[in-house]
Amino acid sequence: MSVEVKNGLDIKKTIRELIKQHGTERAELIPIMQKINAAFGYISSEAIEELAILMNLPTNQIFTVATFYRMLSTEPRGKHVIQFCESAPCHVAGGRQVWLALQEALGIKSGQTSQDNKWTLLTTSCLGACGIGPVLVIDQDIYGNVQPQQVKNILSRYE
Amino acid sequence: MKAVRSMVLVSSDAESIALGANEVFSAFQQKIQDYGLSDEISISFISDIGHNSAAPLVIIYPEAVIYGPVKPDDVLDIVEEHLDKGHIVERKLVPAHELSEHLAWLSSRKGTLPAENRIVLKNVGLIDPENIEDYIALDGYQALGTVLGKTPAETIGIIKDSGLRGRGGAGFPTGLKWSFVAKTHIDKKYVVCNADESEPGTFKDRLVLEGDPHAIIEAMAIAAYAVGADEGYVYIRGEYGLAIERMKVAIKQAREYGLLGKNIFSSKFSFDLHVHAGAGAYICGEETALIESIEGKRGEPRSRPPYPTTFGLWGKPTLVNNVETLANIPAIIRNGADWYRSIGTPSSPGTKVYTILGNVNVTGLIEVPMGITLREVITIYAKGMKGGTFKMAQTGGSSGSIIPANLQDTPMDFDSFKTASVSLGSGALLICNQEICVVDLAKVLLNFFRFESCGKCNPCRIGCQKSFEILSNIAEGIGTLQDLEDLQMMADQLYELSNCGLGQTAGSPLKDILTYFHAEVESHIRLKVCPADTCPMSGKTIYQVGQEVKITREQGA
Known part of the structure; x- marks a missing residue:
């Protein structure tokens, strides 16, 4: 099995480093997985197995936590992740039209990654920026009061 | 308008x-x-x-x-x-x-505007949240010093006398909750701040965390002294990156100043705090799910009783309070219970932070005394409706209530709302005009619940999905009159049989639209007309009985 490497990081080495920092208490599992997710974009099955060994937990216990939380992914995602808020406040402010424009501009549907691996499109529950709905988040950038006709312009800012 | x-x-x-x-x-x-x-x-x-x-x-x-x-x-x-x-x-x-x-x-308020009165948000925007000296200059940590000169029982007495009620949504008397934890005779106890603010439409806690993090640290230290805890957690939702960073900075500074750690103010009282970042799950706002999540598990609510006040984090007695509740504590200690009781209504003293959203001219956040009416909020603070007349409001986020125009003069406090069977919830006020369809709104809400249901108990997991399917069918113009009865049944069963608050409140939008907007729902079924002209009404079959369904998130499906 080849060792997973991203951005020059070796997954096993990274996990060992993280365990050194955090220790092997069960309470540290989620903080560790958040850091893995941030560094690699997702938590691979290789990462889950490595965590299971080092934290002395059954693999399924780690998998079940990784799949429960929305901010952790067990599947690779595109270079940029778009999260669109689908909660009621954004919906009432005209969210559906923006959502349709977004799908049309990207040519993908919710939960899909574009073929060139550039975009992953996700819907999300409230992001706590309801005063400026409809809201969409690309990577860490929050866009508020989005109008359908602005979508293309916003997307063009990303390489 | x-x-x-x-x-x-x-x-x-x-x-x-x-x-x-x-x-x-x-x-x-x-x-x-x-x-x-x-x-x-x-x-x-x-x-x-x-x-x-x-x-x-x-x-x-x-x-x-x-x-x-x-x-x-x-x-x-x-x-x-x-x-x-x-x-x-x-x-x-x-x-x-x-x-x-x-x-x-x-x-009794005649001639005066129900003016903003800031207690929770007093320092927000006025001080540098990353500088502890700004907070101390505005009487910060003075309340903690005062409390350490009193007994824990006296401290709980002040909070009880103030009449402060939990601002997370349920309105449970805060002093009483503290006394439950204080009563347990176990050496190790925890204090947890619930900052997993994920109720759609609510962002009041974020502003407190980002703007005045030391108020939360001080309040948690006071709470810990009162109940006999020596360790605390601030559970902040993962999406609030800035709030997490600021809280970490604030804790570090408080430690450097000797306001956290061993022997605070040279007393016997020791207390330290950790920040736990959530990983994205609405259910973790439920206190037992939050505790499970801190322990590194799936955020699935526990069966209650035992309540966290006796069996909480790692099985120890745990006090869980919302951010807004805690932010009231230092001011109550500084100014006294009588001062606090002079604000708001007799049964719900103090202020409430509301977030105003939807079809109004000005959206945003206000802190006003308890008991203001919805009409006042819309007229005075939101500067009137945008694009139509007032049709309904959703109070308290997704788990709140949908209320029609004729309830907009009900004072917004815990007891008046309870009498009117309305939930005050987290204080989110989503104002809707005539262009919003009730079926469409309920569909969006149930889409949220079916995804956010943790899946542990059947009534919630299946009930939310089935309700969503029925609403989708009604929105496509293929609903039947039987669907109305089924929706009512779903609403009742979700409320009666679900394990935790998520499922119990998931049916409330259904109950509300059937109570207040029955004619509009029926028009979708009998006349195949959506009065607000929002629903697709395409006549296509979206969900069939017995069809296997994979739950994926899709806007409005």
Whole structure:
């Protein structure tokens, strides 16, 4: 099995480093997985197995936590992740039209990654920026009061 | 509706009509026109505002004065004196003893705007949240010093006397909760701040965490001293990156100043805090799910009892309080319980932070005394409706209630809302105009719940999905009358059988649309017409009985 490497990081080495920092208490599992997710974009099955060994937990216990939380992914995602808020406040402010424009501009549907691996499109529950709905988040950038006709312009800012 | 200077409301319950409310209404229309004020003043009827012996009543905003009984002959005086010159016509005011309870309360404020009164958000925007000295300069950590000179029982006594109730949504008396934890005789106890603010439409806690993190640290230290805890967690939702960073900085500074750690203020009291970042799950706002999540597990709620106050984090007694609740604590200790009781209503003292959203001219956040009405919020703070008239509001986020226009004069405090079977919830006020369809809104809410349901108990997992399917069918114009009964049944069963608050409240939008907007839902079924012209009504079958469904998130599906 080849060792997973991203951005020059070796997954096993990274996990060992993280365990050194955090220790092997069960309470540290989620903080560790958040850091893995941030560094690699997702938590691979290789990462889950490595965590299971080092934290002395059954693999399924780690998998079940990784799949429960929305901010952790067990599947690779595109270079940029778009999260669109689908909660009621954004919906009432005209969210559906923006959502349709977004799908049309990207040519993908919710939960899909574009073929060139550039975009992953996700819907999300409230992001706590309801005063400026409809809201969409690309990577860490929050866009508020989005109008359908602005979508293309916003997307063009990303390489 | 454009923003107007004043608003005249005429009561239109059966008694008022019998006593001439219609004539009073026309007289107002005529006189307002005569004085050339039509552009500045709006006039409307309001229905049931409580029984009284002075009908018909006329309420004028923004002063919130109540005149009554008003005869057509009195209208000229009111228009000339009050609306044109700005003097309240004292002799026509309703005597306080003739008003029923909630109107009487409104009347006691006559002549004053229900002004913003900041306790929770007092320092937000005024101090540098990353500099502890700014906070200390504004009396910060003074309350902690005061408390360490008292006994824990005295401290809990102050909080009990203040009447503070939990601001997370349930309104449980805070002092009582503290005393439950204090009563347990176990060495290790925890204090947890619930900052997993994921109720759609709510962002009040984020502003406190980002703008005044030391207030939370101080409040948690006071709580820990009162209940006998020495360790605490601040559970902040993962999406709030800035809040997490600021809280970490604040904790570090508090440690450097000796305000966290061993022997605080040279007393025997030691307390330290950790920050735990959530990983994205609405259910973790439920206190037992939050505890499971801190322990590194799936955020699935536990069965209760035992409650966290006796069996919480790692099996130890744990006090879980919301951010807004905690932010009240230092001010109560500094100014005393009597001061706190002087704000708000007798049963719900203090202020409440509301987030105003939806089809209004100004969205945002206000902190006002408990007991303000929805109409006042819309007229005064939101500067009126945008793109139509007021149809309904959703209070308290997704798990709150959908309330129709005729309930907008109910004072917003825990008890008045409970009497009206409305949930105050987290304080989110989503204001909707005529263009919003109730079926479509309920569909969006159930889409949220079916995804956010943790899946542990069947009534919630299956009930949310089935309700969503029924609503989708109704929105496509293929609903049947049986669906109405099924939705009612789903709402009842979700409430009665679900394990935790998520499932128990998931049915409330269903119950509310069937109670208040039955005709609109029925029109989708009988006439195949969506009165708000929002639903697709394509006649396509979206969900069939017995069809296997994979739950994926998709906007409005």
